[in-house]
Amino acid sequence: MEVISFRFPHVFNPASSQVENARALQILLEALISLNMAYLEHHTVPTLYKSGVVYGRTNEWDTIPALYERGFGDCKSLTAAQVAEYRRAGLQAFPVFRFIPRRSDGGLNFHILTQTATRFEDPSKVLGMGADENARFSPGPRVLTLR
Numbered sequence: 001m002e003v004i005s006f007r008f009p010h011v012f013n014p015a016s017s018q019v020e021n022a023r024a025l026q027i028l029l030e031a032l033i034s035l036n037m038a039y040l041e042h043h044t045v046p047t048l049y050k051s052g053v054v055y056g057r058t059n060e061w062d063t064i065p066a067l068y069e070r071g072f073g074d075c076k077s078l079t080a081a082q083v084a085e086y087r088r089a090g091l092q093a094f095p096v097f098r099f100i101p102r103r104s105d106g107g108l109n110f111h112i113l114t115q116t117a118t119r120f121e122d123p124s125k126v127l128g129m130g131a132d133e134n135a136r137f138s139p140g141p142r143v144l145t146l147r
Helices: 018-042 064-070 075-088 131-137
Strands: 093-101 108-116
Touching: 018 064, 018 075, 018 093, 018 108, 064 075, 075 093, 075 108
Parallel strands: none
Antiparallel strands: 093 108
């Protein structure tokens, strides 16, 4: 399997702006969602919540087949899978995210969840993300959506 690597020195660092970070994150998420939707056009798989996948931190941005094979993923892969699933079913869904400053270096961590026409849904929390980890990101009006 070929590994594809990207470098983004202008974002996701202490000197980058929240707007630049949000825009880069949105682009990456929409690319992952598009890859998932293309996969779902040709494959039938269980829904995310019936797949057996659980929450677990990773550095990878997994498409649905990689996520299901690994058996766990974090907010970026889980939300991208869920948004693709919802869109494929004809529902309006978007990834949204919250930033929280890192004390160690002043950079930002992010948490990604799903927004539908009627609610916010956190697949990471549903699939096992601990309350202590989730508490860093909620509650709060700092959900960012760029469309």
